[in-house]
Amino acid sequence: MLSIAPLLVLLTSYIMVGFAFGRYMLPLLAPDMIEDGVIGYDGLAAMTSVNQIGYLAFSFLGGFLARLVNPKLLIVGSVGLTGLFLCALGAVREPLVIGVLVGTLGALTATTWVPMVRLIQHAIDERLHGRALGIIGSGTAYGTAITGALVPVINRTFDWTMSWYVFGVVALVLTVVGLVVVPDVPRQEGQKQGSGRGRFSSFSRQALRVYAMMFLSGGGLTVFLTYFVPYVRSDLGISSELSGLAWSLLGLCGMASGVLVGQLADRTSVREGLIYGHFAMMLAIMTTLLWPSAITVVATACIFGLAYFGTFGMFPAYVSKMVAERDASSTYGIGNLCLGSGAALFNFVGGTIKAQTGSFELMFIVSCAIAIAIMALAMRIQSDRRDEPAMPDAPCGAESSIEGKVEDAV
Structure with a gap:
């Protein structure tokens, strides 16, 4: 388990970036953004819905993309784009643009999470899959605790835009680390049809x-x-x-x-x-x-x-x-x-x-x-x-x- 610890920590942090930063940080910052007149409550409701739609759509599409594109590229690339879009949310003031960014963040969260199934199959012993994906899935809890503790401090010290910048930069740093730590999944290995165990197809x-x-x-x-x-x-x-x-x-x-x-x-x-x-x-x-x-x-x-x-x-x-x-x-x-x-x-x-x-x-x-x-x-x-x-x-x-x-x- 120790040999895969760096990969598990990184993938857990990617779930933290996708869910806690990309999906659940907007409600934390919304009161300050509304107070500054950047968005309204009706706009917030629409953005939350668009984020959910993006997540649902790419939950479905992301699984099929992982059959065509190397999961490493999908996962690390999605985290990198999440970092860029988080930083962009600190800079833009146009509600329509904010809505597009928020919706795209929902999609990127899905393309970060869904391909991890195939990556874990390739990189981690099957006997450890429960522990590995259990830990990775807990990334949301870690991220929620971190944003809940740091966002109020950052907002008091600077303003709400700085929160977007800080967590966006964190995502970009983790992207660079992922280029080194996350393994490639060879295309030919992705074509394997199983090892003879009790497996089933997608529509059984x-x-x-x-x-x-x-x-x-x-x-x-x-x-x-x-x-x-x-x-x-x-x-x-x-x-x-x-x-x-x-x-x-x-x-x-x-x-x-x-x-x-x-x-x-x-x-x-x-x-x-x-x-x-x-x-x-x-x-x-x-x-x-x-x-x-x-x-x-x-x-x-x-x-x-x-x-x-x-x-x-x-x-x-x-x-x-x-x-x-x-x-x-x-x-x-x-x-x-x-x-x-x-x-x-x-x-x-x-x-x-x-x-x-x-x-x-x-x-x-x-x-x-x-x-x-x-x-x-x-x-x-x-x-x-x-x-x-x-x-x-x-x-x-x-x-x-x-x-x-x-x-x-x-």
């Missing part, structure tokens, strides 16, 4: 189960992350100080999530990591629903943080183990599109439920039910354990006799 029944899990996970569980603080403040009447502490603890625990869930996945299986991770998140949500208090809010934040960010990395880890290298990025790209679509849909549903009922409680009950559904689906997908025999998987529409064999396998 097994793949559809994974896509369904990702859609539900993105929807039912990301919505809890979105509305956790509003729920604690408005539904439970918890003070802003305690809710802020709970949110900070969620992020801090998220930093350890990748190691914890990834270690579990590598010792047992990624499939079991998915099951245990979603069980822990369901337990966290139920704790606050059944016994609402200041203590359970803090406990919920810690449990959810320890499970969420690492489990986020289990989906690409599973794909990296079970899909041939040529198809891995495109398969995960489709899954990531499902995950993002689920998040967008259920965030809207969660807000609507709050508006109609005056509470988030019903939405979080639905989240618990969704977690149970995900665990049930996880039990139906093929195991990625090395000591279990490989079994064939049938494409959609295959003969029932073949499907029967698949069902026996899972």
Whole structure:
């Protein structure tokens, strides 16, 4: 593990750049930008939507691009462009140009993250995929903690434009490091069709189960992350100080999530990591629903943080183990599109439920039910354990006799 530590640290920092800097820093700086008259609240809403659209579109397209373009070029190039566009956001004042930059940053985040599945297949031993992608997936937690701590200081010392410049330069420096550290993926290796283990194609029944899990996970569980603080403040009447502490603890625990869930996945299986991770998140949500208090809010934040960010990395880890290298990025790209679509849909549903009922409680009950559904689906997908025999998987529409064999396998 030590031999791949520099690569893991760098790839984790790339996720930090894409998600925390490229996608989630705008809401932090928006109040100052609005105060200066650069954008308005309607413009902010439109920019957030465009960023999400860019991310979803290139979650799908990025997977197929990784089959045509060296993943190193896609990943490192995307981080470099992210750095340039972050710096540009500090210089421009035209709302339309800002919107284009923000939308492109969403797309670049996807082309940074999705091709990593194929890169990990090439560069890291399969036995470490769970830990590796769990740690990398936790980059968002690290980045959120860093921006949350530094942006207010930078804004007080200079102004909001300097925050864009600082984090843009950080991304550019990491780009230069990546040119040296990130390995190339030979084109001929990208054409391999697997090693004879239990692998499945992008449109098999097994793949559809994974896509369904990702859609539900993105929807039912990301919505809890979105509305956790509003729920604690408005539904439970918890003070802003305690809710802020709970949110900070969620992020801090998220930093350890990748190691914890990834270690579990590598010792047992990624499939079991998915099951245990979603069980822990369901337990966290139920704790606050059944016994609402200041203590359970803090406990919920810690449990959810320890499970969420690492489990986020289990989906690409599973794909990296079970899909041939040529198809891995495109398969995960489709899954990531499902995950993002689920998040967008259920965030809207969660807000609507709050508006109609005056509470988030019903939405979080639905989240618990969704977690149970995900665990049930996880039990139906093929195991990625090395000591279990490989079994064939049938494409959609295959003969029932073949499907029967698949069902026996899972």
